[in-house]
Every structure is written in structure tokens, then in C-alpha cells.
Amino acid sequence: MKLPGHDAIARQAGERLVTHRVELPRQRVERPLFQVTKRVLMALLVLVGTAFIVYFDREGYTDNSDKSVDLLDAFYYATVTLSTTGYGDITPVSDGARLTNIFLITPLRVLFLIILVGTTLEVLTERTREEWRLNRWRTALRDHTVVIGFGTKGRSAIQTVCATGLKKEQVVVVDPSSKVIEAATADGYAGVIGDATRSDVLLRAEVQRARQIIIATQRDDTAVLVTLTARQLNRKAKIVAAVREEENAPLLKQSGADAVITSASAAGRLLGLSVLSPSAGMVMEDLIQQGSGLDITERPVIKAEVGKGVREIEDLVVSVVRGHRVLGYDDPAIGKLQLMDRLITIVRVSPHSHVAPDLKPLPQD
Known part of the structure; x- marks a missing residue:
């Protein structure tokens, strides 16, 4: 066998420097543009909701400039409040307005900040989720x-x-x-x-x-x-x-x-067989392709077949596996089938099967 030369050894050594990691099948991930757009819309929704809450309770707020709060002032107050800027020019003065700030606007402020830092939180959550999936995968494997x-x-x-x-x-x-x-x-x-x-x-x-x-x-x-x-x-x-x-x-x-x-x-022998007999080549290719047409399968001997000869059972048997030996169907050493034997048979696959092939035995001559 030819061993790799110096260049190949160097290349393999370089490949070993690459960090190896485990990749599990991933679920469908949303596009980055769609994620950003969704977060912006959510932030705007929180902002608009907060502004209308302030506007509907505008009598409980005071503006240092003109003592009244209109719709523009409500949006302005919602913006500086949710962003935690808090200039203090518009303040809640009534008990109702202050309770609203405690139980509604403060949670909305927290939600707004979560949306703004959603990317960082999502990365941390994704890493935790992937680590949990990986540990569960290793345990179950x-x-x-x-x-x-x-x-x-x-x-x-x-x-x-x-x-x-x-x-x-x-x-x-x-x-x-x-x-x-x-x-x-x-x-x-x-x-x-x-x-x-x-x-x-x-x-x-x-x-x-x-x-x-x-x-x-x-x-x-x-x-x-x-x-x-x-x-x-x-x-x-x-x-x-x-x-x-x-x-x-x-x-x-x-x-x-x-x-x-x-x-x-194997490829060369199949090519040669196809030249000598195209039909035989097609049959061999059909046997190689699993899940369609004819398939070669291995199965154990059932109790009803114990004590019978190879040609006495329904399946088309090509070999018998006994211990560590593989015996041809015509090998005299087979004699009668034993319970621990395994049969290599040719079966027909149902065309309606999509997951596991529906195997149907081919009759013996």
C-alpha cells in the first residue's frame, strides 16, 4: 500500500488544527432581515401602546412647558420613558397616572428593552438550547x-x-x-x-x-x-x-x-458484466439499489423452517450463514437448516413502500 508523502502528511497535520465539533440537524431558521423587521415592529407596537395609555390618562400628567399633554407629548413621553432617558419635563402627578406607570408602563419598558437586546438574548438562549440538545443527544445515543x-x-x-x-x-x-x-x-x-x-x-x-x-x-x-x-x-x-x-x-x-x-x-466487474450481458448487468444494478425492485436481505431462520432443506422453503435463498461461515445454497455442508442459521435471500420490494421496504419472498424453483 502506498503511504502518503510529505505533502500529504503536512496537509493532514494542518487539518488536525481545525476545531472539531458536533453538528445536530437544525430546525428551520428565520432569515435575519425577517427577524430584524419583526423586532422593529414589536418595538413600535410597544411604543404606540404606551403612548396611547399616557394619552388616555393625560389629565394625570403635567408638562413643564405648557402644563398640558397632547398626543405628540404622549408619544414623546413614551419614547423617553421606554428608552430610560427620562428628561423629567413630563411627569405623572395623579395617583392613577403613577399607578399606571408602576403596573403598566414599567413592564412595557422592560419588554421594550428585551426587544432591543433580543439578538444578544437569542444568541445566549440558542447556545443554551444547543448545549442541552447535545447533552440529551449524547445520553440517548x-x-x-x-x-x-x-x-x-x-x-x-x-x-x-x-x-x-x-x-x-x-x-x-x-x-x-x-x-x-x-x-x-x-x-x-x-x-x-x-x-x-x-x-x-x-x-x-x-x-x-x-x-x-x-x-x-x-x-x-x-x-x-x-x-x-x-x-x-x-x-x-x-x-x-x-x-x-x-x-x-x-x-x-x-x-x-x-x-x-x-x-x-466492483465497478469494473459490473461494467464487464453489462458488456457481456446487459440484462444481467441490469439485474445486478437492481440488486445493489436498495428499496426498489429486487433486494438482497439477511434474516434468521424461523422455527417452521428448522430441519428443512434450502429448496424446501418459500424464499429464494442464495446463501446460508452458519456461525462465521457463508455457505452457498448448493453447498452439501448445509444439510438441514438449523435454528441459529441466517438466510441471505432475494426478495421483491413493494413499490408502495416509502420507509421500510415491504419485502415479498420470491418462490424457489
Whole structure:
């Protein structure tokens, strides 16, 4: 396997200086112009309301200049009062006017000031809310799926897994690009910005409590380092990794990957099959695309199937998983199905299903 050169090492070291953080899916946020306009209108509403309160009780106020208070004076008094300027040229003199100032105008003044400093308060509230959401998310996150790399391979892999019923709340995406994480959070996934070869970044994704880890990095050497780190943090998780070169697959398995997919070779074989038999290529592509047409699924053997042969059950079985061995449907070692066996079958997906595919077994010949 080719190791990165000096330039690549320097680039990776530079990337590690980037602050890594967790990004949760965000709710719809109002535009800044709309927020400012809404606050201005609210402030004006409070100002107008205060002015009319003063005007309706104008007999209880006195103006040092002409001893009377008109509508303009009411707006002037409301402005200097709400802004806490308080020149003192217009003052409440009656008991009713003073009670009105205590129980109405003072709360309105507080509300006016809250609106004026609303941006600062909103930022503080938003930070508190995000911190609370993050703590709650970390507490509830168990047996989730971590996806390292959200490019074409990573995105397709998680879409396939989610098509079988996995909730988006149970997926965490790790990628060094903030734009990629923004795309992931926009799709409803939680994201961690950072270099996945570092254990502290993977710990932020709670990889130590994950059930399965999908490694879909752009470089094979990065995939090896991520696999080693992830396996060190989680000994029980199922790790599936993708590599470009087939010669690097054994190294990934030695690093702790349970399954390794060679993307370049797989694409090449599919191209070759499509040239030799376009129909066979279409069938293979249909099997690869989860959630439509034909799908390959794995399920446990039910009690009614125990003791039967592979061809005696209704589903179209292609392999039997027994322990750590995968046996072909025609392998004599299968014999009779056992309760602990798992079947890899081809099923037809209902076109009316949108969340989890409605799987219908294909009959055996």
C-alpha cells in the first residue's frame, strides 16, 4: 500500500488544527432581515401602546412647558420613558397616572428593552438550547451507526441502511469538511467535523457505543488508520470499509474491518458484466439499489423452517450463514437448516413502500 508523502502528511497535520465539533440537524431558521423587521415592529407596537395609555390618562400628567399633554407629548413621553432617558419635563402627578406607570408602563419598558437586546438574548438562549440538545443527544445515543466520509460511497451506504428501517437519528456522520457536514445535517443526520483518524473525533461521535461503523474515505491509507482507531475504541462493533485498490483489502481486514468492499474492482466487474450481458448487468444494478425492485436481505431462520432443506422453503435463498461461515445454497455442508442459521435471500420490494421496504419472498424453483 502506498503511504502518503510529505505533502500529504503536512496537509493532514494542518487539518488536525481545525476545531472539531458536533453538528445536530437544525430546525428551520428565520432569515435575519425577517427577524430584524419583526423586532422593529414589536418595538413600535410597544411604543404606540404606551403612548396611547399616557394619552388616555393625560389629565394625570403635567408638562413643564405648557402644563398640558397632547398626543405628540404622549408619544414623546413614551419614547423617553421606554428608552430610560427620562428628561423629567413630563411627569405623572395623579395617583392613577403613577399607578399606571408602576403596573403598566414599567413592564412595557422592560419588554421594550428585551426587544432591543433580543439578538444578544437569542444568541445566549440558542447556545443554551444547543448545549442541552447535545447533552440529551449524547445520553440517548446507543447502538447507532457511524459513517466516516459522506461522499458518494458514504451517502449511498447510509441511504441503503436507512431504507431498511434505520432512523436518521441513529446515524452520525464524520467528515473533515464543514460543507459536507452541513449537507449531512440538512439531510437529517448528526455530524461531527474533524479528522476521523483521531480518537477524540471518533469519541465525539460516540463510536465506542456504536453498533456498526461504515468507513468510506477517499484514500485507502486513511481508511486503514480510521479502522485501526475505531477498532481500538470499540471491539464489538461491525466495521465495514471501502477501498479503491484490491491489494489493500487484506490490510483493512488485518486492521480490524469485518468486511471490505473494493469499489474500483466492483465497478469494473459490473461494467464487464453489462458488456457481456446487459440484462444481467441490469439485474445486478437492481440488486445493489436498495428499496426498489429486487433486494438482497439477511434474516434468521424461523422455527417452521428448522430441519428443512434450502429448496424446501418459500424464499429464494442464495446463501446460508452458519456461525462465521457463508455457505452457498448448493453447498452439501448445509444439510438441514438449523435454528441459529441466517438466510441471505432475494426478495421483491413493494413499490408502495416509502420507509421500510415491504419485502415479498420470491418462490424457489
